[in-house]
Amino acid sequence: MSPPDIADIDWDAVTEEATDLLSRYIQIDTTNPPGNEAPAVRFLEEILRKNGIDDITFYDASDDESQGRLNMLARLPGDGSAKPFVLLNHTDVVPVERDGWDEEPFAGLVKDGVIWGRGAVDMKGMGVMELIAMLLIKRQGIPLKRDIVFLAVADEEAGSDYGAEFLAREHPETLDAEYVLNEGGWGTTEMMDTDRPAFNCAVSEKGPCWLKLTTVGRPGHGSVPHGDSALDRLLRALHRVQEWQRPRTVVPELAEFFAQAHAGGYIEDEPTEESIIKLGERNPIFAALTTNTISVTTINSGVKHNVIPATAEATLDCRLLPGTDAEKFIEELRGVIDDPEVGIERVLISSTPSSPLDTGLMAVIKDVVREHVEDAVVLPSVSSGFTDSRVFRNRGVTAYGFIPVLMTPSESIAIHGHNERLSIDNLRLGCQILYEILRRTCA
Ligand SMILES: [Zn+2]
Numbered sequence: 001m002s003p004p005d006i007a008d009i010d011w012d013a014v015t016e017e018a019t020d021l022l023s024r025y026i027q028i029d030t031t032n033p034p035g036n037e038a039p040a041v042r043f044l045e046e047i048l049r050k051n052g053i054d055d056i057t058f059y060d061a062s063d064d065e066s067q068g069r070l071n072m073l074a075r076l077p078g079d080g081s082a083k084p085f086v087l088l089n090h091t092d093v094v095p096v097e098r099d100g101w102d103e104e105p106f107a108g109l110v111k112d113g114v115i116w117g118r119g120a121v122d123m124k125g126m127g128v129m130e131l132i133a134m135l136l137i138k139r140q141g142i143p144l145k146r147d148i149v150f151l152a153v154a155d156e157e158a159g160s161d162y163g164a165e166f167l168a169r170e171h172p173e174t175l176d177a178e179y180v181l182n183e184g185g186w187g188t189t190e191m192m193d194t195d196r197p198a199f200n201c202a203v204s205e206k207g208p209c210w211l212k213l214t215t216v217g218r219p220g221h222g223s224v225p226h227g228d229s230a231l232d233r234l235l236r237a238l239h240r241v242q243e244w245q246r247p248r249t250v251v252p253e254l255a256e257f258f259a260q261a262h263a264g265g266y267i268e269d270e271p272t273e274e275s276i277i278k279l280g281e282r283n284p285i286f287a288a289l290t291t292n293t294i295s296v297t298t299i300n301s302g303v304k305h306n307v308i309p310a311t312a313e314a315t316l317d318c319r320l321l322p323g324t325d326a327e328k329f330i331e332e333l334r335g336v337i338d339d340p341e342v343g344i345e346r347v348l349i350s351s352t353p354s355s356p357l358d359t360g361l362m363a364v365i366k367d368v369v370r371e372h373v374e375d376a377v378v379l380p381s382v383s384s385g386f387t388d389s390r391v392f393r394n395r396g397v398t399a400y401g402f403i404p405v406l407m408t409p410s411e412s413i414a415i416h417g418h419n420e421r422l423s424i425d426n427l428r429l430g431c432q433i434l435y436e437i438l439r440r441t442c443a
Helices: 013-028 038-048 124-140 164-170 230-242 253-261 273-279 284-288 325-338 360-372 388-392 424-442
Strands: 057-061 070-076 083-092 114-116 148-153 179-188 198-207 207-216 294-301 310-318 343-351 377-382 399-407 421-423
Touching: 013 038, 013 124, 013 148, 013 253, 013 294, 038 124, 038 148, 038 253, 038 377, 057 164, 070 325, 070 377, 083 124, 083 230, 083 388, 083 424, 114 424, 124 148, 148 179, 164 388, 179 310, 179 388, 179 424, 198 253, 198 360, 198 388, 207 230, 207 325, 230 294, 230 325, 253 273, 253 294, 284 399, 294 343, 294 399, 343 399, 360 399, 360 424, 421 424
Parallel strands: 083 148, 083 179, 179 399, 198 377
Antiparallel strands: 057 070, 070 148, 114 421, 179 198, 198 399, 207 310, 207 343, 294 310
């Protein structure tokens, strides 16, 4: 039996269904912290069951400190001749600053062809596309050679301790797969000043190295400085960190991105290490992708205007290039700070190998994109942020970050910012591309 043709699907009806689902999904506030993802998972469960998908397992990561941290795995079984295809999505979202928004962030508003709200892209929108693609395969009764797994995880926006990391620790069998699609890359309407669509498919990502600097000193009266202030010590350390000139380099994964961007006609001149590094001077993302970055994100010290504090601490959000040894980086940092009285605590350190480019899945993604979006190419990219793909990549599973939508620069910056939104056209495109990728790789 040959698989049904894509033309058999009523895409107007599917788009309407997807829009309604996403609108309702956004209304379930899963701001993390605290997350409380259980109601979102129950919402997804109901839709799966309504469509006859009952092979569903829950993994509750809740503990004394945090409740409602539910993860869910739903399976559409194949005949087992190939390993599963995992549609990975997280159900939590980052907080909003309501005053900066033009529309209510948790109302699920649909207006002028656009779905508004926190999570519209990151990543409830992608979750809905994954869900719809799976439902379509189910409705069409397409025989599968591998399981299609819909994996909805908690806590991605806070380090995944109650989500993907919990599953990797306690239920590693849930990570058994050949392929994973997740967030991490998406399409843009323009690429490096070239007014032509391109789809980033993230094959690699920088690793988080979150550190806390701590100092202690002698408390005292603000009127009598004594040279042993914890805060002064911390500020001297931070100053040295800020002055630290770290080398810029182009990792092989980024070189490949630029080589393919050149081959695809997005940049005219043959890219060199020098020209790529130069691009970073006017593009903060490429700047971040050519070095290990450090952002000082919080400082805590002091109780009163006229009291010299006895303790001080600062958090550093360091992001390391693929292939960087975090311990070596910390040793270098220690040398830069050059003060044995400054403590360096490790808060979160994670790294991941890159996924290969020459896979059957990548070939299908490129074909399907070419068929759906005229003139667009797929570029294997490096993500400046980290995603749950790391737990899969660390187990040797191919995981790509690929949200198949085409966003304008103003839509892209709304992710984690104000006015996050997704056009209905993009939702439709995403459902179509994901469905077609699944059909070709799993049927
Ligand atoms: Zn996300």
